[in-house]
Amino acid sequence: MSVALSVGAAAGSSADELRRFSFNQATAQRWPLPDVVAGCVAAGVPGIGLWREPVAEHGLARSAKLVRDAGLTVTSLCRGGFFSADDWRADNLRAIEEAATLGAPELVLVSGGLPPGGRDLDGARRRVADAIGELAPHAAAAGVRLAIEPLHPMFAADRCVIASLAQALDIAERFDPTVVGVVVDAYHVWWDDTVYAQIERAGPRIAAFQVCDWVTPLPEGVLLGRALPGDGCIDLRRLREAVDAAGYGGPIEVEVFSAEVWARPGAEVLDAAITGYLRHVV
Amino acid sequence: MSVALSVGAAAGSSADELRRFSFNQATAQRWPLPDVVAGCVAAGVPGIGLWREPVAEHGLARSAKLVRDAGLTVTSLCRGGFFSADDWRADNLRAIEEAATLGAPELVLVSGGLPPGGRDLDGARRRVADAIGELAPHAAAAGVRLAIEPLHPMFAADRCVIASLAQALDIAERFDPTVVGVVVDAYHVWWDDTVYAQIERAGPRIAAFQVCDWVTPLPEGVLLGRALPGDGCIDLRRLREAVDAAGYGGPIEVEVFSAEVWARPGAEVLDAAITGYLRHVV
Numbered sequence: 001m002s003v004a005l006s007v008g009a010a011a012g013s014s015a016d017e018l019r020r021f022s023f024n025q026a027t028a029q030r031w032p033l034p035d036v037v038a039g040c041v042a043a044g045v046p047g048i049g050l051w052r053e054p055v056a057e058h059g060l061a062r063s064a065k066l067v068r069d070a071g072l073t074v075t076s077l078c079r080g081g082f083f084s085a086d087d088w089r090a091d092n093l094r095a096i097e098e099a100a101t102l103g104a105p106e107l108v109l110v111s112g113g114l115p116p117g118g119r120d121l122d123g124a125r126r127r128v129a130d131a132i133g134e135l136a137p138h139a140a141a142a143g144v145r146l147a148i149e150p151l152h153p154m155f156a157a158d159r160c161v162i163a164s165l166a167q168a169l170d171i172a173e174r175f176d177p178t179v180v181g182v183v184v185d186a187y188h189v190w191w192d193d194t195v196y197a198q199i200e201r202a203g204p205r206i207a208a209f210q211v212c213d214w215v216t217p218l219p220e221g222v223l224l225g226r227a228l229p230g231d232g233c234i235d236l237r238r239l240r241e242a243v244d245a246a247g248y249g250g251p252i253e254v255e256v257f258s259a260e261v262w263a264r265p266g267a268e269v270l271d272a273a274i275t276g277y278l279r280h281v282v
Numbered sequence: 283m284s285v286a287l288s289v290g291a292a293a294g295s296s297a298d299e300l301r302r303f304s305f306n307q308a309t310a311q312r313w314p315l316p317d318v319v320a321g322c323v324a325a326g327v328p329g330i331g332l333w334r335e336p337v338a339e340h341g342l343a344r345s346a347k348l349v350r351d352a353g354l355t356v357t358s359l360c361r362g363g364f365f366s367a368d369d370w371r372a373d374n375l376r377a378i379e380e381a382a383t384l385g386a387p388e389l390v391l392v393s394g395g396l397p398p399g400g401r402d403l404d405g406a407r408r409r410v411a412d413a414i415g416e417l418a419p420h421a422a423a424a425g426v427r428l429a430i431e432p433l434h435p436m437f438a439a440d441r442c443v444i445a446s447l448a449q450a451l452d453i454a455e456r457f458d459p460t461v462v463g464v465v466v467d468a469y470h471v472w473w474d475d476t477v478y479a480q481i482e483r484a485g486p487r488i489a490a491f492q493v494c495d496w497v498t499p500l501p502e503g504v505l506l507g508r509a510l511p512g513d514g515c516i517d518l519r520r521l522r523e524a525v526d527a528a529g530y531g532g533p534i535e536v537e538v539f540s541a542e543v544w545a546r547p548g549a550e551v552l553d554a555a556i557t558g559y560l561r562h563v564v
Contacts, residue, residue: 119517125475154436156473157515158498163473191438191445193407216440217503233439235401 010274015044021277022047022075023270024210024255025054031266033058037070039270047075049210049253052098064102074104075251076147076183076208081109081160083131084124088112092135100142106207107139108147108183113158124161129171132180140179147207148172149183152191154222165189165198172205181207184243185255187214187226190234199242206248211236211281212256224259228269229276236281252281292556297326303559304329304357305552306492306537307336313548315340319352321552329357331492331535334380346384356386357533358429358465358490363391363442365413366406370394374417382424388489389421390429390465395440406443411453414462422461429489430454431465434473436504447471447480454487463489466525467537469496469508472516481524488530493518493563494538506541510551511558518563534563 023045025036033054040048048067055063055077067074080095082088092109099107111128114121132146139146148168151160162168168182182205189195199206213232219225229236240252254273261269305327307318315336322330330349337345337359349356362377364370374391381389393410396403414428421428432450433442444450450464464487471477481488495514501507511518522534536555543551 114515119515153434153473157496167475191435193449214439220502221499222504233396233401
């Protein structure tokens with residue numbers, strides 16, 4: 001637990017101001033889970049977004065107890081999906097169980113890219129829809145919502161063939177909105193001139209709202225070039241107002257993948273995330 | 283002029299096979315214009331896509347004469363646009379005149395990103411539409427079509443706020459299709475699940491069709507990571523068939539920005555471009 005936190009820029013934030021704030025643990029990639037949890041408690045943060053790998057490392061049951069004992073709400077688990085992998089079914093069924101064990105209401109799905117050497121984008125997209133159809137009854141039974149995350153089109157080849165909110169909704173709308181929803185991640189959708197119309201369309205299907213910021217130049221591989229809220233060019237407040245207007249009142253996760261942010265101490269990153277959230281999102 | 287060309291994989295291509303082929307000079311960035319022109323003639327390539335900078339370096343009138351004397355058709359001039367720059371009006375008027383001098387029927391517009399520190403994407407998009415409205419009469423008078431190029435959404439912040447074919451058409455449709463059209467560049471639009479519907483919508487507004495291929499990982503800055511046709515995951519033939527079905531019968535430009543391709547000798551690159559075109563596009 002960081003003492004530095006209490007003198008950070010975000011110190012003194014009221015519980016009401018942070019009511020919807022959730023810290024996605026990937027934002028402080030190198031902060032061990034017990035420290036993230038302690039840091040969140042110290043900062044008055046009510047929610048945490050978890051990832052399967054660090055949870056597995058700490059132990060699933062231990063992680064669930066750690067977070068529960070700390071009084072934190074698990075807002076989402078990242079991630080299922082990658083439906084182009086051979087073992088997608090077994091892996092996603094495990095992910096659903098893990099989400100249920102952790103008390104995560106939403107399992108974020110990153111749907112996977114094209115198969116190696118493949119060019120059949122339509123086929124890959126059909127497989128995503130089919131896979132979600134197979135998983136939906138298991139998710140419903142476990143009380144976990146499948147949250148389809150459209151990724152930025154720059155990831156369409158290798159990470160996620162679902163490249164827009166409209167596309168994610170085209171799939172989600174085939175299911176009960178309490179079973180299959182969509183993730184609105186500002187980083188992935190901000191460029192889209194139809195995003196506000198699609199957010200309105202999404203309504204109760206908005207399963208999660210994530211924020212970080214867009215900065216250039218993008219780094220090699222483009223994965224780790226995100227910025228803390230307010231450090232880039234996304235109108236985060238407008239997007240937050242739009243999801244609110246669509247009826248979403250759930251958590252707002254700060255989730256930043258950034259080599260630069262990851263190099264900073266976890267408590268400092270959490271403090272900066274809170275500051276960015278208060279200044280640029282709510 | 284390269285003798286190597288005659289022994290390249292593309293040697294022996296018939297005039298009919300290459301009827302629509304155009305070599306965008308940016309594909310062999312370091313090949314001086316006279317050599318590009320000689321290389322195209324030697325390979326039986328009928329069309330060339332030019333860029334303003336190398337044309338200016340060789341001299342506008344000299345370049346026009348060089349290409350004309352060689353019997354090549356200038357298929358497009360890159361590029362106008364960048365409407366966020368202070369001098370956009372004067373610069374684009376010059377670009378229109380240059381296109382007219384070169385006999386380029388299409389002036390490709392890359393519309394520019396957000397102003398420094400800006401977050402107002404809608405405002406930037408309105409400025410693009412307004413600027414095109416101002417330029418259209420000048421373009422019409424010069425017999426040059428303004429060809430709005432939607433760029434991949436990964437360039438929305440810093441290069442082009444027009445990020446989809448639908449968006450480009452929303453602007454183009456305000457004008458006579460002989461005065462304002464759109465560029466369909468496979469690299470920028472392949473990921474879009476609405477692209478085939480939008481190509482059909484575009485019809486006579488398709489001013490240019492450009493091809494290259496998508497490979498990962500993307501390099502730092504993401505500009506120079508493209509591949510020659512066939513070396514990546516884009517279904518180029520399907521896109522070519524779609525523009526044809528929409529009524530487009532014009533040139534097909536191979537345009538590749540790639541540090542790796544640029545390091546190769548120009549004649550070898552042209553040969554590889556022709557080979558990729560014949561195997562994967564037509």
